[in-house]
Amino acid sequence: MKILSVENLSRSFGGIKANDNISFELDEGNILGIIGPNGAGKSTLFDLITGYTKADTGKVKFFEKNIFGLSPDKISNLGVGRTFQKLKPFADQTLLENVMIGAFVKEKNIKKARDRALEIIDFVDLLEKRHHFAKELSTGQRKRLEMARAMAIEPKLLLMDEVTGGVDQKTIPGLVDLIKKLKKTGVTIITIEHNINIIMEISDNVLALDQGKSIAFGSPREIQKNKQVIDSYLGTFDAA
């Protein structure tokens, strides 16, 4: 079943077309990887889908419901969770409190919300850090915090912006395993990644963007062989 349909989505900032006629569809339970060089419009696409930025034209359907033009809180309420490229933890609150704020969407009772938050924190392997303030956590731990917080609203679709960006090499495998573990729960994922090996490893489909345009959409194998993608992003070494 199609969980998300994006049709001809466009957004310009001044004279620059950040997203230009982007269209794709996503099946429930899949992982879609989005790749592209800096400034390709990847994060803008996330902002358009989640309502943080209003698109100039186009359609976004979530389970056949048109969510184009809805505010971010309404879109998240329908079951679209997200994380941010520039991390946005509630810095002066503990990890547990951060996740509880998400858990309150489904659980009205504080004790139940706390217990649900603990389960999610356990899922992201940060149980030991539950009482630490978000500002005390490392970047990798904050990435897990954002994932946990987004999971707490029990999303059907989760958009993750550069989960492995800005973390050290040792931390990356754990985060990749976490994305795979997350997929097993049934949640559909769209992830922006710069690490092409990770994208190829975890994605069912890949969308390649360049200068705001969609230049390729297909399986990781197809994308790896796509000449336009190789020229604009992968380069000959990675594509080999």
Place this chain on the structure above:
Amino acid sequence: MESKLITAKSEPLWNTNNKVISIVFGLVILLFALPLFGLNSFYLHLFIMIFMHAVMAQSWNVIAGFSGQISLGHGAFFGIGAYATSFLYMQYGITPWISIFFGMFISAIFAVLIGIPMLRLSGHYFAIATLLIGISFQVVFQRWDLVGAASGLWVTMTPEDSWIALQFHSSKIPYYYVFLIFFLITFFAVWLLSRSKLGYRLRAVRDDPQAALSLCINVSNYKIIAYVISAMIMAPMGSLFAQYILIVDPDRVFNIEISIIVLLITVLGGIGNVWGPIIGASILIPISEYSRIYLGGTGGAVDLIFYGLILMIICIFRPNGLISFIPKDILERKKQR
């Protein structure tokens, strides 16, 4: 791992410190007993001012400390409360016990009307807008004949002490208890708010509105809710103050100083914490009163210079407020590293 989760779930929701609870209960009993020790009129007045300012600062703490919106015109709600009670008593003989709620209601309405357009502004712009709105209330009331214009309202005095009219001429003790009870109710209500789902969500709005939106939180609505709650806490203090001094005029109850003092008390006591306004008021109000008594007669505003100096010292050495003197493990949840 499973056992660690079970252990985590079995933890109490709150880090209830029995020592703190005992101290708080002890202080409450002491506050109720204090007038029995024959406190003179000055000390009764001092405590009344502390209770009143602690509640006013707590009101500001809800909008600024919990939801992160710096309001510089909060004195408007104090004035609305003061005028509502006095006007209804003088015109229709309605007891202040009822008109206090009317003042709260009117303040809530104004908070919504001001909040809907103003809370779209962020940061400094919201602060500037509220500052101007606070001043505009003073200007309007100075020219509004129905409420006595610039001379204000002189509340009709009862011949004797009256609980119904909330007027006590022979002693300040009844006022002491009325303000104390309002102070305790407000503190308890805000303490409950800070631990509620609403409290969590307000702090999310304060810390990062963008992230809050991604968690189904309608940021604008929550800011308005905080503003309304804050206004409803402020208004009764205006009402009680009006009954305490029995004169309500625009220069007194819509004074910009009211908006500034609640900010000072909260920031210096500790913003975003229910204890902050209480600590701030307990220290700043006596300093203000004593510096006025001992230095006010110098004629050179030495009392204000001294007061300002103390504020500067606190800002420099305790930027997180006086609450930072209290050991963190008493106020925060225990960390398990």
